[in-house]
Amino acid sequence: MQMSHPVYDMAVVGGGINGVGIAVDAAGRGLSVFLCEKDDLANHTSSASSKLIHGGLRYLEHKEFRLVHEALVEREILLAKAPHIIRALRFIMPHQPHLRPAWLIRTGLFIYDHLGKRKKLAPCKHISFEAVTSPLKDEMTQGFEYSDCAVDDARLVILNAMQARELGARIVTQTRCTAAYRENGLWNLHLENEQGSYQIQAKTLVNAAGPWVKRFIEQNLKQKSPYGLRLIQGSHIIVPRIYDGDQAFILQNDDQRIVFAIPYLEQFTLIGTTDHEYQGDLDQVKITSLEVDYLMDVYNDHFKHQLAVEDILYTYSGVRSLCDDESDNPSAITRDYTLAISHEHENTAPLLSVFGGKLTTYRKLAESAMMHLGPYFPAMKKPWTETALLPGAENLVSVELLMQQIMQRIDGVSLALASRWAHAYGTRVWKFLDGVIATDELGEDFGHGLFAKEVDYLVDEEWAKSSEDILWRRSKLGFQFDDAEIQKLDQYLLKLLMKRSEDTAA
Ligand SMILES: Cc1cc2nc3c(=O)[nH]c(=O)nc-3n(C[C@H](O)[C@H](O)[C@H](O)COP(=O)(O)OP(=O)(O)OC[C@H]3O[C@@H](n4cnc5c(N)ncnc54)[C@H](O)[C@@H]3O)c2cc1C
Incomplete structure (x- = not known):
């Protein structure tokens, strides 16, 4: 054609x-x-990351000061551009004296706190763990806490x-x-x-x-x-939430790498990542059993609650495309x-x-x-993105207020649904909720808080074309949908997409 x-x-x-x-x-x-x-x-x-907007504490060890400085400054810029999908997150690093001395970590965190223009994010501090309340093993009594941000990457x-x-x-x-x-x-x-x-x-x-x-x-x-180009695979495992509290953990391993345990979507903990050279099909990147063992070992070395492979609910893998600096160690490539x-x-x-x-x-x-x-392009305009809000951040006073407004205006919306909508769409949520006063006006119910009005919005405004696009990248409801529910959504999408293409052709 x-x-x-x-x-x-x-x-x-x-x-x-x-x-x-x-x-x-x-x-x-x-x-x-x-x-x-x-x-x-x-x-x-871009949907297989650790979902962090971070300076990259460990890159300081590789003397990547330019990158860390730029990334640290970007944290608060991006937080202001899209506060609905980005949130501040405290990270706890248990002190392991045999891996890195306290003075080195203190110096690293001091640099981390001062290298970027940190205004909103809280500074780092030294902390002690209470044996009774800490999820970490008893021998871990001291540690450090610092700030970075989490993001919905997709x-x-x-x-x-x-x-x-x-x-x-x-x-x-x-x-x-x-x-x-x-x-x-x-x-x-x-x-x-x-x-x-x-x-x-x-x-x-x-x-x-x-x-x-x-x-x-x-x-x-x-x-x-x-x-x-160096293609470096990184994988994550997702398990049921393993500790209370909103903080993430940064775990040091004896190979000098670090692994994150991050609270994810209220019910889960995300554990990752790995770093190894990848040579397979770029469209089919899958976690290996070695990576599973590695992540489980690092986690189990640190936490009282021990994980077994059966606890893993989901895994995902992606490939970093890194400019080849001829480093021997995949973790050290720039x-x-x-x-x-x-x-x-x-x-x-x-x-x-x-x-x-x-x-x-x-x-x-x-x-x-x-x-x-x-x-x-000599007539091109000047840089402009630093202060421009991303869609959904316009007129957003706070995500919490938006959640309240959704629940006040629409009968039958649970806190969990209002939270999902407010975090995913910010103020753009009114594009599909405007004028709606009860959930039974939202069209076909696909279960787990997904209704036709949202699906239509995702197709019309966000390029969604399949249940996978909707369930995994745009809403993260994939964790809750079973095969029959997915099939029902697919059937609806088939009809909707056909109708949309007829409308365009007409
Ligand atoms: C495990 C892991 C964890 C990470 N964690 C973080 C993190 O926490 N924080 C952070 O800041 N960064 C993180 N990163 C890095 C970050 O995810 C990547 O740098 C970023 O997503 C790369 O984006 P991209 O646009 O270059 O590549 P991609 O997201 O892969 O996009 C490239 C796109 O090009 C398309 N394409 C290719 N060929 C064609 C073609 N011929 N025609 C049309 N389309 C084509 C592909 O389909 C693909 O969608 C992580 C990376 C990995 C792997």
């Missing part, structure tokens, strides 16, 4: 955090932007994509860029989706394909990659990002490729990408 399209200023390949981050920044500076994602938004690494991607669209960007999912070449000073992109194939043209190409970044350059662009830019003769049709990066630094990465592309 051939369709005519305008020539875009920028085409972005990849709908992970880095792709959408660049797309939104560019669109807000007045560029016309196209973004394609071969699967769902945040389908890969929703961070989706909110950025929504903002990009609201600024004029065209975002298409389930659409693969199969090839791209330069011609007459423009990029020609070949795109494929379920309906067929088409082409678009753009003045700039941004390769934000994450783990596929090098492969995209070599196979789709037929060029030589400017950098080597987590910083590198942007590679090249152009055709006469400085036209630039290609900007993203190597590495963290969720936490996506906004700064995008600003840096725009700075590299500045010379190609």
Whole structure:
């Protein structure tokens, strides 16, 4: 199918955090932007993270001061941009004198507290554990406490994509860029989706394909990659909540690595992550039994309550795409990002490729990408994203107040449902709740607080196309749905998507 399209200023390949981050920044500076994602938004690494907006305490040991400084500053910026999906979190580090001396940790935490512009987040402190109340083993009597933030990683991607669209960007999912070449000073992109194939043209190409970044350059662009890439798998296990309280734990292991135990979605604890070289299929990354054993061992070495493999409810794995710095140890490879830019003769049709990066630094990465592309777009507007709220944060006084308003206005909404809605959508929740006064006005009930009105909203506003998109990336209700319930949702979606495509065709 051939369709005519305008020539875009920028085409972005990849709908992970880095792709959408660049797309939104560019669109807000007045560029016309196209973004394609071969699967769902945040389908890969950007929904498989430890879900932290953090400076990365352990990177201080690797002397990554630039990265840590940038990430620490970003914590409060992102917290203000999206307070519904990002929350402050206290981390407890039990002191293990044989692994790191107290003076080293104190110095690290002092630097951590002072390297970023910390205003809202509480400072670090030394703590003692009470044998009776502490979930940690009795020999752990002392420790340290410091602040970082937790985020809904997939929703961070989706909110950025929504903002990009609201600024004029065209975002298409389930659409693969199969090839791209330069011609007459423009990029020609070949795109494929379920309906067929088409082409678009753009003045700039941004390769934000994450783990596929090098492969995209070599196979789709037929060029030589400017950098080597290390693909490092990281996995997490999810178990029923194992301790009371809202704090996370940062556990030191005797291989010098650290593992987090983080409260997740009220009922669960998230334990991760691992670091090992990955060579398998990038679309099918799965936890290995060695990783399960590793995470269980680190956890069981620290906590009184012992976990068994049977306690694991769910696992997920992702692949970090790190710029190859020739480090022998996967944990020590730089987590910083590198942007590679090249152009055709006469400085036209630039290609900007993203190597590495963290969720936490996506906004700064995008600003840096725009700075590299500045010379190609002299009329481009100035940086703007630092203070711009993400969708749902507009007019949000507090998530708690929004929850109260939802419960006051709509009869039959439980605290848990109001909390899920307020945290996921912020004030955008009124897009599907406006005018509703009771839950029986929300349409078909799929169970566990999911109603047709929310599903329609996710399809119409958030690019959802399957039950997986809805249950795992946009709502996290996947933990509660059984096969029959998923089937019912799938059937509804099939009809809805068919209707939407008929409406578009008409
Ligand atoms: C285990 C683990 C834990 C982590 N924890 C944290 C953390 O707590 N905090 C933090 O800040 N960072 C964390 N990170 C890092 C962070 O998750 C990544 O840096 C970030 O998600 C990378 O985003 P991306 O956009 O580059 O890649 P991705 O999210 O993988 O996006 C790339 C996208 O490009 C698409 N694509 C590829 N080829 C094509 C094509 N030809 N056409 C169309 N689309 C294409 C893919 O489908 C994919 O969706 C973690 C990473 C891992 C693996």
